[in-house]
Amino acid sequence: MKPNGFLAALVRFAESGEFREESYALPRAGKTALDLDTPENRWLAAAQHAEKPAAARFAAWFARRGMAVFDSLYRVLSVLICCTLIGVLLAVVCFLPPFGSAENPTVNEVVERYVCHTVDETGATNAVAGMISAYRGFDTLGEAHVLFVAACSVIVLLRVDAGARGRRRPDPAQTGRDMEYEPNGDLILRRVAGLLVPLAFLFGLYVVLNGTSSPGGGFSGGALMGAGLILHAVAFGFERTERFFGDAVYHLVKTACLAAYALLMAYFIYMGANGLDDHVWLGIPGTILSGGLILPINLAVGLEVACTMYCFYALFRKGGL
Amino acid sequence: MALVQNFPFITIVFSLTCGVLCAVLPGRGAKRLCLGWLALTTAMSGAVLRFTLTTDGSFLYRMGKWGAPFGNELRVGVLEALMATAFSGVMLLSLLGGMRHIFADCEPGKVNLYFTMCALLMSSLFALIYTNDLFTAYVFVEINTIASCALVMLRSSDRTLVATTRYLIMSLLGSGLFLLGIVTLYGITGELLLESIAEKVQALFAAGQYSLPLTVIIGFFSVGLAVKSALFPFHSWLPDAHGSATPSSSAILSGLVLKGYIIVLIKIFYRVFGLEIIVSEQVSRFLLLFGVLAMLVGSVNALRERDLKRLLAYSSVAQVGYIYVGIGLHSELGMVAACVQILAHALTKPMLFICAGGFMDVSGGHKDLAAITGAGLRDPLGGAAFSVGALSMMGIPFFAGFVTKLELARGALEAGPVTLGITFAALAVSTLLNALYYIPIVFNLYTRPRDGAWAGVRQRYHWEYAAALAAFIALNLGFGMGSDWVVGAIRRGLALFGM
């Protein structure tokens, strides 16, 4: 019987490396013929601990046949449950109001306010930007930190620290992984990338700065800038990229951007909640300098997203920035 | 507006910043920043609590220039302030108690990220407690999920990796269902602030419109949050995750993170739908049933365990069952009981996990029950704290657990005979099972090992460990003996909750 793909692969990965912890063994999902003689087998250990022979017999039976039964049941049940969920969702959709109709409950005074008054209340002609960064700016602050926490989690998982206990950089030749691979200077790639990377940065910056007056904003512009960084790393190699974007720059930019974002938002919320005037110049709608605080917020978010995207790439590729 | 009223928002936003800063500081610096900030947030939340108690009201805090329903809002009342203070204090004490293990278990270059995750987790817990908006709740539920997975994963071993993966997958499933619920609810009401939704929902129920979507929405919310808070039968991720993490992480996850999701569920039930609708939809019956099953299954599984931390994790499953039984009684007294159990468990279970960490120290790093024989003799303070925790779990008067049982019984006595019978039977059996696995451990702790293993080893008391355990014991006894005040505050808070 085929082992349950992803989980088994993960288990193999976990147990292949240097992380082994004594006195623990995971029963592999999907494996039927368990080797009962291996002392690490959890069920056998349970059987040995069991004082009553009936429990020991049951544990031994389960180790032999139980996993097979569970596997077949698992497949059937998982398909059933997914189908049920799909059915429920489809049923709900049938009862929901039709999409785009003017009598929808979602078309209410809230949406009207956003659409009609964004320009004079927030200074941004792009209502979406006004909505996410000004009206509901707190949620966006949370989302930016979701990105941050995700990046930190990937760092925790994948970053290989020099001299870290229990881990060492695997030898590329030995494991076949090309973490240390540097490009061999492909001419076409370099020339094209030399043209595209600055364009990517420029365009990304444009999207970020124009977020208040045209579709765009911090997240999309940041993704573009991140793509530019990744293209640079792919074409020219990590060494050259690290000359201007290494670990220190990453941390500096990320921290500064998030701290600045939080401070701006805190100022804005504090002033608003306490009924004080926050003296923010809303700018000239339709130009770059508009939207009040939305502009610096977009900039901060854009830089942060760019850093995050590159960080993911670098961590997966070579285990560090 | 008084300065104190700004504190909730300050605690949320600047906890985020504290987390960001911790990521760039070295390990020790991050620790000091995080601990200092947690002490400050505890003090601030305490000030908010005092404010709400003296003014005897709850206040709305506009997050920005625009109030509901255009902008974001926080709602701060007695109950929220009480929970915030308690959670902040417990996280501080959990970090203190397990500090040595944090530095030993995590890679040296990543210790600062541990404190980042703690700070972000604290921020999201505050946000979940205070928020008055569904989508904000979702955003911070995401932060909560990822940060808690990272907390498990920071102790790098094969076991924690697999446990984290399972936790992440199931948690995201729960988040996904929660998001589907929010989206569908928005689709039929057009609002995201809780009070605004409540008006629309009442109108829809009165008119009989969208009945199937509303039922399904309640189902999505319940199942989604039940998966994330490890209600039976969605608890299978909990023993691995909590049992293999470093003691501080287990303490924080068991004591605080699970409760954050339950608080969101209580908010949705109380403020969005109202108790009458919840009752009429029979949701509470399922929650009661699963709560009772959780109490039994959790304890039965704990009996079979030989690993101390997995045993405590299964015990958490049972204790979460108590909370859901309280919610499932669908009466005001039942909700009071649920909130009391949230606080009591948050005070007890972290203490037990910290003690487990201490026992591992004096037993050569092993944590199975055979290895910790005599650990109470080698680590007297840890043994005393574990005994206090065990007696509290059993429900002996003077300890926190007894207050829970008392309030649950009071709530059950108001319900119908069948509910009453089931609840009492479950309480009796659960107490019995708790005694069956906690008392032998306590005896085991104070029995000298026959082969004289680790005979001369003594616990070296760092001030952090000793202070944390002493504070936990004092809080537990204080809660057990002075519960009058707390229960009264909870009652007042719940009365304001539904307004």
Place this chain on the structure above:
Amino acid sequence: MGFLLLLPILFPLAAALALCLRPLRAQRRRRAFTVAALALELGLTALCAALAGGTLPLLPLAEGLCVTFGIDGLGRIFSLLVAFMWLLSGVFTQEYMADREHLGRYHVFLFLTEGALMCLCLAANYLTLYLGFELMTLCSLPLALHTQTGPARRGGYKYLFYSVFGACLGLLGFYTVHTYGRGTAFAPGGVLDPAKVAGHEGFVAAAAFLAVVGFGAKAGLFPLHAWLPAAHPEAPAGASALLSGVITKGGVLCVIRVVYYQFGAAFLRGTWVQYAWLALALVTVLLGSMLAYQEKLFKKRLAYSTVSQAAYILFGLALLQPTAFAGAILHVVVHSAIKDGLFFTAGAVIEKTGQTDVRALRGVGRAMPFTMGCYTVLSLGLIGIPPLGGFASKWLLAEGSLASGIPVFGWLGPAVLLVSALLTAGYLFPITVSAFLPGADLDGTSAPPLEPGPWITLPLAVLTALTVLTGLFPGPLADAAAAIAAALC
């Protein structure tokens, strides 16, 4: 004089703490300390019984719930009993366990259990009673599994299991009284509020029944009696004596308080609760006697005997009648004395001869004449032969049963008691007979003298004398019990 109530409770706790902090390794010092402390405790209890009055609210736990102590006639009898038996057992243990290990731990928990039992006896409301009950279970558990062998641990955890389950059922009674009563303080005649109870009588009665069964588990009421034969053979004889003789009476006290002082005899009289209780008690009487009759292990036989005799007491209480109540209280004292003595005897015999099976005790009377002589007198008392103690109590029980006017149980009770007395003779007497009259084939003259030392024989003598005295002069005790009963039934 409220603080006097705290003295008998706090003093054993202080003694335990002292022993914890300064474990006395030297045997003489430990003996002296233990005996002095127990004697002082007896003195304090007597002082408290004589002088103390009123109630002492100590610790408010929640609104309307306060740990309160107080003393009344019933409390005086039980607390004096506890202190006296503890002293005798303490003296007995000094020699019996002279060469065992972990004596320090044993003594610490001995004192702690005494403190918990005093808390139970001096409780003035349901909460304090429940607290004392739980603490008594937890503190006596280390005594029960002192030897820590496999069977001892199993027996100990069985004891824990049944006791905690019983406590849970008792807690149900607590919630019920709290909700449907005028408070949880003990008042003769009950505290139930008729206005609140109206419409819920079925539930309140069921809760009362469960509370009786739960607290009765400590006294070995069927069906929760199985822990007694499991825990007793493995525990040291001094601990067995206390478990059988005194701690079971703690359960009995809880039952009395719950039935007479919380739910009220008037509420339960004539209901299905009373009939069910009577039935369970009679079943236990017969069951215990029959199981004792066919049991071959000495201590296990005595454990089953406890099951049976404690059921006598519960039967007397179930009749809800003053004479029967007086008989029950008298039997509490008498049985406590007799069973303690029997366990002391068993302990001495098993210790000296190394035999645990009753069939192997042939001729031991020649080697230990005084011990077996005391055993004989005590058995006669338990069987109920006048003029020894057991007769007066059983007479009162039978009289009360016949006078109660309950349909079937009125005459069934005495009949069962009679049968049980015969069975008691059947399982106690053969040991005496085979001890003193082993048969012609055993040469008795060459038996080495195995008589235990004065630390063991003195308590035995005291208990035997007490049995005889209560038989000859049952008046004072019976009158005191009747006075209490008058206010209750």
